[in-house]
Amino acid sequence: MEExxxxxxxxxxxxxxxxxxxxxxxxxxxxxxxxxTPVIYGxxxxxxxxxxxxxxxxxxxxxxxxxEDAGTNRVNxxxxxxxxxxxxxxxxxxxxxxxxxxALRAAVxxxxxxxxxxxLTTPVNKHTIRDKESGFTSHSDYLAGHxxxxxxATLTVLIKDDLRIALATEAIPLAEIAQKITKGNLVEKLExxxxxxxxxxxxxxxxxxxLSLNPHAEDAGLVGxxxxxxxxxxxxxxxxxxxMVFGPYAAETFFGSRMYEKFDGVLAxxxxxxxxxxxxxxxxxxxxxxxxxxxxxTYPIHGAEYDMAGRNIASEESFRQALYAALDIFRNRKIxxxxxxxxxxxxxxxxxxxxxxxxxxxxxxxxxx
Numbered sequence: 001m002e003e004x005x006x007x008x009x010x011x012x013x014x015x016x017x018x019x020x021x022x023x024x025x026x027x028x029x030x031x032x033x034x035x036x037t038p039v040i041y042g043x044x045x046x047x048x049x050x051x052x053x054x055x056x057x058x059x060x061x062x063x064x065x066x067x068e069d070a071g072t073n074r075v076n077x078x079x080x081x082x083x084x085x086x087x088x089x090x091x092x093x094x095x096x097x098x099x100x101x102x103a104l105r106a107a108v109x110x111x112x113x114x115x116x117x118x119x120l121t122t123p124v125n126k127h128t129i130r131d132k133e134s135g136f137t138s139h140s141d142y143l144a145g146h147x148x149x150x151x152x153a154t155l156t157v158l159i160k161d162d163l164r165i166a167l168a169t170e171a172i173p174l175a176e177i178a179q180k181i182t183k184g185n186l187v188e189k190l191e192x193x194x195x196x197x198x199x200x201x202x203x204x205x206x207x208x209x210x211l212s213l214n215p216h217a218e219d220a221g222l223v224g225x226x227x228x229x230x231x232x233x234x235x236x237x238x239x240x241x242x243x244m245v246f247g248p249y250a251a252e253t254f255f256g257s258r259m260y261e262k263f264d265g266v267l268a269x270x271x272x273x274x275x276x277x278x279x280x281x282x283x284x285x286x287x288x289x290x291x292x293x294x295x296x297x298t299y300p301i302h303g304a305e306y307d308m309a310g311r312n313i314a315s316e317e318s319f320r321q322a323l324y325a326a327l328d329i330f331r332n333r334k335i336x337x338x339x340x341x342x343x344x345x346x347x348x349x350x351x352x353x354x355x356x357x358x359x360x361x362x363x364x365x366x367x368x369x
Contacts, residue, residue: 011103012042013122017304018314020050025316041103067115080106089310097128118296118326155291160282186234196291206264210247287322298322
């Protein structure tokens with residue numbers, strides 16, 4: 001029986017940014033639609049406007065009004081915004097924010113109904129996108145509210161090949177970081193990262209590096225004490241749960257000496273500690289993943305990039321890698337779920353009483369060994 005293609009829902013994001021450009025460039029390669037069924041939540045007219053403005057070659061699309069009608073071996077656009085929605089390239093507008101939210105709502109509804117398998121979001125402008133019910137702050141928080149609850153914790157993981165950097169805290173003021181670094185928070189994030197590495201990335205026994213909060217990993221107490229009082233106790237707590245953690249390492253030494261190559265995952269303490277080295281190592285082809293949710297959500301590492309909009313200079317590589325990763329994670333989860341759904345019962349034999357439990361001929365014993 002032929003395996004069904006994974007149906008990937010893609011939101012068009014801010015229509016005044018580079019979202020449509022990176023989508024159109026990615027799907028100009030017809031092979032992409034052969035490995036999945038793309039469903040773009042947006043507008044065929046807006047897509048055509050961007051294509052003409054950018055001078056890109058024509059793209060054959062299938063216009064649909066329901067995800068259930070998506071065709072295989074083609075790019076499907078589910079029209080969910082008005083045809084007369086105004087595009088103003090490089091400008092943050094309320095119209096663009098409303099269009100981004102309509103697409104996101106439609107995709108989330110279809111995820112809940114199970115008619116798409118994974119979600120890939122293109123960048124939005126947090127200042128223009130509005131949702132009275134959720135008070136939108138980020139895609140991750142919005143999705144947590146719909147597939148968990150308002151208190152559901154998520155984990156941002158920055159990925160390029162085997163480099164995976166998770167963030168213990170999100171984009172918050174530097175003055176607030178220390179108070180957010182608690183033993184409980186770090187234990188939760190380390191458990192989430194370990195679980196994701198096993199289930200989503202097919203790593204049997206992950207090795208996780210933990211970065212320090214203070215310069216020089218506190219330098220024996222000369223520069224802060226969070227390592228000794230918070231980070232190390234959190235690491236000791238998860239080690240009791242058979243999670244392999246190492247550190248805490250000073251960030252400059254860890255990345256400067258390429259120590260990250262020895263680990264399956266890295267937990268950074270704050271936004272810039274993870275983002276700065278990551279974007280240096282992966283300026284275009286890295287992407288982000290939201291761990292901790294029952295659904296799969298990936299997205300490009302960049303923003304709406306108004307300064308590039310309409311100029312045909314944006315790279316689609318981060319979007320492309322986010323798409324491939326969503327498909328891989330979906331397959332890895334299926335493999336994991338199938339492998340753990342009905343684990344084999346362990347057979348225990350008392351010494352000297354094996355023959356009563358199991359009667360094997362010598363040939364059969366040799367064959368099993």
